[in-house]
Amino acid sequence: MMVHLMRRNRLQDWMKREGLDLAIVTHPANVFYLTGFYCNPHERFLGIVVPAKGESTLIVPALEKEAATAKSQMNVDSHSDTEMAADVLHTVIERTYANPQTVGIEKASMSVARYEEISARVGGSYQDIEPALLQMRQCKDETEVSIMRKAAKLADLAVEAAVSAIEVGKTEVEIVQAIEAAIKAHGGERAAFETIVLSGEKSALPHGVPGTRKIASGDIVLVDLGVVVEGYCSDITRTFVVGEASPEQRAIYDTVLQANEAAIAAVKPGIAASEIDRAARDVIARSGYAEYFIHRVGHGLGIDVHEFPSLHGANTTPLVTGMTFTIEPGIYLPGTGGVRIEDDVLVVDGGVEVLTKFPKELMILPA
């Protein structure tokens, strides 16, 4: 596809500037970004060989060749389970750029074993190209933004399905099931991660696992879900109370909501990522819950559900138009319960567009 060829061209321009002869890209999300073909190769080899100049080659497991060719419309080479992927890779490299002096690899995702296997056969010095790829990916183009709007819309609809499903006596996994059915019914490819529904004191576990706990009156119910649409993720959290909310539940909810809104209001091009984290953290600290907000305020979102930029207190990277990330402050009181409110946002000229639109005022669901 045209857009993928353009992305490979941008990578090649960058490689020329950096003096790289060859790049070997193997992270499935980066391969998808550069080719339009996505696959999880499990322990098999998947990768693209990109020379600084000229045509790239996609290498896939044999059983993916047909699909890869159709999707990428580029050179595709394949290897069967009995062939050594390293041999095929070596042959492609020989053909593409014999004896490269400088080779780019993704150091954060390539394994030590793969690196030792490749570097034993292909000489040259090895440099990390992963930061450059992640940087390319963090600013979305128009096509990507329009897909991410769709993914966020489906996340809203899935939260709506959760609200309809939540009911005293139902288990957390039953709510998960209703959410995942809604995701499929609305045309989502799949959940972007294991859907989280946590009730009562379990809502204080930020990445707890839904189980057979039955929802009771007075429970907090925290719902964290994401939807993949055309390879891009959304990620939303809403927190509800069933029956009647206690004063403490209201207090932490209001604080988290204010923190969410303060962080969103702070988003604009040029501001440091750390400032967004601080905007939320200040609100929570002023309410006396500082020690119960135990994670960063958000993370980049796109092909991966966690990508650049990371919105934490030590990241001074300035925000740039086209970045998409989550804003998700939370307060977790061990043994009592937790509240998190998460939106997906896009940095636009002069401010922010909030992609997720499900209402955020405290909803008390009937007991």
Next chain:
Amino acid sequence: MMVHLMRRNRLQDWMKREGLDLAIVTHPANVFYLTGFYCNPHERFLGIVVPAKGESTLIVPALEKEAATAKSQMNVDSHSDTEMAADVLHTVIERTYANPQTVGIEKASMSVARYEEISARVGGSYQDIEPALLQMRQCKDETEVSIMRKAAKLADLAVEAAVSAIEVGKTEVEIVQAIEAAIKAHGGERAAFETIVLSGEKSALPHGVPGTRKIASGDIVLVDLGVVVEGYCSDITRTFVVGEASPEQRAIYDTVLQANEAAIAAVKPGIAASEIDRAARDVIARSGYAEYFIHRVGHGLGIDVHEFPSLHGANTTPLVTGMTFTIEPGIYLPGTGGVRIEDDVLVVDGGVEVLTKFPKELMILPA
């Protein structure tokens, strides 16, 4: 838990024999195997520091500390998003075994970046311990076997749900939805991988993606699913025909079924993994479809949906009692359709136990 402490002790015994001072284990499946605590840390750090002698320490992201402590009942250290995981790791290593001479890491799953970060601060020579861990994991103990029987049982029930759901006019994703609802309803933790339902000519894509194609009379419908129970996976494929089966459909079905049965019959302790592949491949070759069986006959199964042993033609490893793996021959005719029949098996003294029990004779579903 006792069983996990015993596993760590076995690893330590092995380390002593190999002359390793320290091991850093970071693959989530290996961490789960050795601690009972599972989490996908995304880009955060998760790992265990195991000295050759003495107590190990589990290092988790701050937000997992409570859950990790409850599950593992061992030393747990944590790091927040603003702390460098490498600093925490370094502190734990200093405390556990200062100045190790030989350090074991998982070379196939540790990234080059992580390796460079650790080896810049912790001297010594680095050896690969992943094969040893995978080898420990490939032979299941009684506890694991009983969990895997449950996971296989749930896979059977999910196939049953698929059979009830398949109907002319329904889309592939609707069948997926019915399967995943059944998985949750029967108490499965989650699908072990993206459930595959492929119909008509799409069934010829061994890892195709379910879409909105509507099932029609005369279609092959291939269903490939897995269920996670208590952290262990099952993986089953059954292939059906809707309405009436053509002679060609019957021919490839019968061949694949015979190949599946021949491979299962060949399983017993002492036989090479490659012989299982050959048993299936010979049947398919004799029927003239050799070139359409484009993948290995199976893969190990356990905490990971793909683990050791790999059942391919070049793997001469002898089978050992306690190994669990899939047997999944297939024939894929591009443009026409494909058939795959997959079971999960356990190597037992003198032979094989088939864990998945859903019937395999050709089922023609009503149009």
